[in-house]
Amino acid sequence: MGSKRLFVDFGSTFTKLVAFELEAEELLARVQVPSTVDEDVTIGLEQAFDLLAESVPLGQEERRQTVACSSAAGGLRVVCVGLVPEYTTEAGRRAALGAGAKIVGSYSFDLAESELREIQETAPDIVLLTGGTDGGNKKVISHNAAMLARSGPGVTNIIVAGNKSAYDEVETLFSGSGKNVIYTSNVMPEIGVLEVAAANHEIRNLFIARITEAKGIGRARSMIADVSMPTPAAVLEAAKLLADGTNGTPGIGELLLVDVGGATTDVYSVAKGAPTSSSVRLLGLPEPYAKRTVEGDLGLFHNLDTLKTIAGSEPLPEDFEEAVEAMCRENSVPEGEQQTECHLLLSKIAVHSAVDRHVGSLKQVITPNGEVTVQRGKDLTQLQWVVGAGGPVSFSADPVNVLEGARFERDMPMLLKPKEPEWLLDREYVLFALGLLAQSEPEKALKLMKKYIVHL
Numbered sequence: 001m002g003s004k005r006l007f008v009d010f011g012s013t014f015t016k017l018v019a020f021e022l023e024a025e026e027l028l029a030r031v032q033v034p035s036t037v038d039e040d041v042t043i044g045l046e047q048a049f050d051l052l053a054e055s056v057p058l059g060q061e062e063r064r065q066t067v068a069c070s071s072a073a074g075g076l077r078v079v080c081v082g083l084v085p086e087y088t089t090e091a092g093r094r095a096a097l098g099a100g101a102k103i104v105g106s107y108s109f110d111l112a113e114s115e116l117r118e119i120q121e122t123a124p125d126i127v128l129l130t131g132g133t134d135g136g137n138k139k140v141i142s143h144n145a146a147m148l149a150r151s152g153p154g155v156t157n158i159i160v161a162g163n164k165s166a167y168d169e170v171e172t173l174f175s176g177s178g179k180n181v182i183y184t185s186n187v188m189p190e191i192g193v194l195e196v197a198a199a200n201h202e203i204r205n206l207f208i209a210r211i212t213e214a215k216g217i218g219r220a221r222s223m224i225a226d227v228s229m230p231t232p233a234a235v236l237e238a239a240k241l242l243a244d245g246t247n248g249t250p251g252i253g254e255l256l257l258v259d260v261g262g263a264t265t266d267v268y269s270v271a272k273g274a275p276t277s278s279s280v281r282l283l284g285l286p287e288p289y290a291k292r293t294v295e296g297d298l299g300l301f302h303n304l305d306t307l308k309t310i311a312g313s314e315p316l317p318e319d320f321e322e323a324v325e326a327m328c329r330e331n332s333v334p335e336g337e338q339q340t341e342c343h344l345l346l347s348k349i350a351v352h353s354a355v356d357r358h359v360g361s362l363k364q365v366i367t368p369n370g371e372v373t374v375q376r377g378k379d380l381t382q383l384q385w386v387v388g389a390g391g392p393v394s395f396s397a398d399p400v401n402v403l404e405g406a407r408f409e410r411d412m413p414m415l416l417k418p419k420e421p422e423w424l425l426d427r428e429y430v431l432f433a434l435g436l437l438a439q440s441e442p443e444k445a446l447k448l449m450k451k452y453i454v455h456l
Helices: 041-053 060-064 085-098 113-122 139-149 164-174 197-214 217-222 231-244 304-313 320-329 336-358 399-406 431-437 442-452
Strands: 004-010 014-021 026-034 067-070 077-082 102-108 126-129 157-160 180-183 226-230 255-260 265-270 280-283 290-295 361-367 370-376 385-389 422-426 453-455
Touching (some): 004 060, 004 217, 004 431, 014 041, 067 431, 085 102, 085 126, 085 197, 085 290, 102 113, 113 139, 126 197, 139 157, 157 164, 157 197, 164 180, 180 197, 197 217, 231 255, 231 265, 231 290, 231 385, 255 399, 265 336, 290 336, 320 336, 431 442, 442 453
Parallel strands (some): 004 067, 067 226, 157 180, 255 385
Antiparallel strands (some): 004 014, 014 026, 422 453
């Protein structure tokens, strides 16, 4: 393989293609074209290759060695079914989010008939079935397995990641169901102990093996090397590498990354998030060091109406309604000063709302021993770095203003957002590509990150 490497992201709105020269550690070019997943994914891919070839000479071998990720056709859609909302169901959610999934449903305790109908109508790519610690409650996971076994064609892929003591019974219940059932280790083998790596691995494998084919993305494999992971997983890999570095090269340290997209806004934190005060007590499940949350109602293209509603409490630019309606007609691309001003406001609102939901919070609780401050989630108040990514931020007219939405607010002191962060920007919109490159060339990927993730 030569030193020229190509990476593709099949996005919900655009197909992006990036070319790096690894020996020179240079970004050669980045192009994008409207996604054609609903029609034929290879049409958009060919268009992207042709556009890139106008500035970068491409051979057939370089095209064939291209590696891709995808968030198109709704991304990787997962329903989580568990025992208790705060424990096994939440553990399942975290496993799915860490694998790059979008949670489209979450259910706890015994599934009801109405809930089974909801799951079938949702038609998720995967149902993640959890419940019970190892050796603990077997009744609920068995009941839910029996319900899912008789579900209709809307449920095809099921990953079981619950109480291992129930697996023999669960396997019997699924026998003859026609479902594709995969068994892996428990996401919560003991109370308060999270072990999501195995479930995360199975979700990604299923995405590569079956789901890309079902969404039509697999047709691209006739032209390129692989569609190796969901796009959010690639960005999470990039965030972890940037924070932690490699064995030979240090990273920049703990960080928060906000990726505003057309369909969702994703937030990633690579940080421990422990309480910064010895008087604060932690509640709930332990937080993963590398955490992702996804907000499906905060995408800049698909959710302009939602963002417009949230913006109602803000001082609005003149002719705000007209500008938003124009952006809706024009695929959310701002044109002119008026639309640009509205786009900045909506982007900042997306960042603000998504980070509010991602970070931890404090609460005063009355106990028999007096008032106690408890923390749920991560304390990110002392975090140094906030990274902006995604088209609405990377190509913003004022990215610092947009990223200010991630800053701690004195009138909301219980939300543990960064107090004095420094801003970094994925100015070339290449983080997904660097996350893909990190799988084979982590040192090169880190050097390119440090070159193209710029300080504002």
